[in-house]
Amino acid sequence: MKNILCIGAGYVGGPTMAVIAKNCPEYRVTVVDINAEKIAAWNSDNLPIYEPGLDDVVHCVRDRNLFFSTEVDRHIGESDIIFVSVNTPTKTFGQGAGKAADLQYWEKTARQILRNANSSKIVVEKSTLPVRTAHAMERILNSNDRGLHFDVISNPEFLAEGSAIRDLEEPDRVLVGGRETTSGQQAIQAIVDIYAHWVPQERIITTNLWSSELSKLVANAFLAQRISSINAIANLCEQTGANVEEVAHAIGTDSRIGSRFLRAGVGFGGSCFKKDILNLVYLCEYYGLPEVAAYWEQVVTMNEYQQANFVSKMISAMFNTVAGKRIALFGLAFKAHTSDTRESPGLAVCRRLLAEHADVVLSDPRALNNARLDLGSISDKVHYETDPYRAAEGAHAIAILTEWPQFAELDYQAIFNAMEKPAFIFDGRNILNHQALYEIGFNVFPVGRPSFTNFPG
Numbered sequence: 001m002k003n004i005l006c007i008g009a010g011y012v013g014g015p016t017m018a019v020i021a022k023n024c025p026e027y028r029v030t031v032v033d034i035n036a037e038k039i040a041a042w043n044s045d046n047l048p049i050y051e052p053g054l055d056d057v058v059h060c061v062r063d064r065n066l067f068f069s070t071e072v073d074r075h076i077g078e079s080d081i082i083f084v085s086v087n088t089p090t091k092t093f094g095q096g097a098g099k100a101a102d103l104q105y106w107e108k109t110a111r112q113i114l115r116n117a118n119s120s121k122i123v124v125e126k127s128t129l130p131v132r133t134a135h136a137m138e139r140i141l142n143s144n145d146r147g148l149h150f151d152v153i154s155n156p157e158f159l160a161e162g163s164a165i166r167d168l169e170e171p172d173r174v175l176v177g178g179r180e181t182t183s184g185q186q187a188i189q190a191i192v193d194i195y196a197h198w199v200p201q202e203r204i205i206t207t208n209l210w211s212s213e214l215s216k217l218v219a220n221a222f223l224a225q226r227i228s229s230i231n232a233i234a235n236l237c238e239q240t241g242a243n244v245e246e247v248a249h250a251i252g253t254d255s256r257i258g259s260r261f262l263r264a265g266v267g268f269g270g271s272c273f274k275k276d277i278l279n280l281v282y283l284c285e286y287y288g289l290p291e292v293a294a295y296w297e298q299v300v301t302m303n304e305y306q307q308a309n310f311v312s313k314m315i316s317a318m319f320n321t322v323a324g325k326r327i328a329l330f331g332l333a334f335k336a337h338t339s340d341t342r343e344s345p346g347l348a349v350c351r352r353l354l355a356e357h358a359d360v361v362l363s364d365p366r367a368l369n370n371a372r373l374d375l376g377s378i379s380d381k382v383h384y385e386t387d388p389y390r391a392a393e394g395a396h397a398i399a400i401l402t403e404w405p406q407f408a409e410l411d412y413q414a415i416f417n418a419m420e421k422p423a424f425i426f427d428g429r430n431i432l433n434h435q436a437l438y439e440i441g442f443n444v445f446p447v448g449r450p451s452f453t454n455f456p457g
């Protein structure tokens, strides 16, 4: 039996290893993390993350060939293949602050692997890393005089939160990058062999190390760029009477463009897009390509504008002041079907409204705990209400900030009746029936589509 270890039991490591364990019963898969609370949660009925289908997979394989543990050192010693999935946040200090990836956890983990290894191993980069990180990792790992050899492989994860299990079970592709040496090629094959248990061979792409590392950054940059592109056009639609959904449909039916990732809204969130684009920007600057860096940085600038402009539109519609007004924000998760609030547009809007002295109420089916944690020192300045009807009671406005389908199914007549008048709805995800809301009496402000107001004149 081969031993697989994953260091980092987060949104990436946990689900990925659960699916590997399920599909590869002859591998023993262990996930370790320095966070004991998180490991305890992975071993309980209350998993630390919400992801549709995850509970079932974990239940079926936990304690069979999937184990969660805090004993990092011991498990390093016992493993053949080590996936590293520790976080690589944006650096907040020193050179590259605000853009470059902070690789300290990665390097620390590499040194820990080296200290505890007593045989040669394959080390797999699962975390998103700047291109050429593997070079540094190889140097650190192979700097030993114990005759141990480490092959570093890049195997980036393309799962999206909320659909992680489906993305892992039926990936568009799996990418495995490695060295062109004999042992590099053998290491690639060892990783391919894992995925070949359930992924068709033609969907497993092998490349050199640098292409694999860079492809992850580029995939996220391209996806985010589409969102910023459609959001840029949404602003023009609002000025011209065009409807961004019609434009997105019209261009998306061109098979060269494709229809996905063209939903205009309050901007993208999540732990990856902004971080990875800034990482790409930093790399371009580092390699002396300022024009290329500026080109990609604009994707993030546009996203920040989209969030700021959404709040400006709210304020301007509400007679240029929201101070003291109760405003209900529906949706703090950065997207539907997750409890994750990292870089969530909902929290960005919340912070801006607090700066305007609004009385903010947050409502979300899954993400209120994380929202409270993320708000930190200002968390007691807002109210939390799981029930959206109660959140809207006495509110001047509702803003939809996550595309949770349940928000489209609420009884808006009842909500309207309980709100202050005039009542406003700002649909930051374009998921509501705007005409029906207008007929109820709301003033409705979608993104990139005509607004409906019930004011005479």
Ligand code: UDX
Residues within 6 Å of the ligand: 007, 008, 009, 010, 011, 012, 013, 032, 033, 034, 035, 038, 085, 086, 087, 088, 105, 106, 108, 109, 126, 127, 128, 129, 271, 272
């Ligand atoms: C993160 C990044 O966001 C992503 O870009 C990268 O590709 C993989 O890591 P995610 O799984 O979402 O993805 O992060 P997170 O949920 O924060 O999990 C990382 C885990 O690593 C945490 O549980 C943390 O406790 C653990 N960790 C971190 C260690 O076990 N050891 C360390 O030294 C540092």
Ligand code: UDX
Residues within 6 Å of the ligand: 157, 158, 159, 160, 161, 162, 220, 223, 227, 260, 261, 262, 263, 264, 265, 266, 267, 268, 269, 270, 271, 272, 273, 334, 335, 336
């Ligand atoms: C993303 C990538 O999709 C995934 O491949 C990578 O591994 C990690 O980063 P994730 O951040 O989990 O995944 O979710 P994603 O579905 O990409 O959504 C990101 C953000 O973009 C969300 O805030 C979402 O609401 C927003 N979005 C998405 C739009 O605003 N419009 C769209 O058309 C699509």
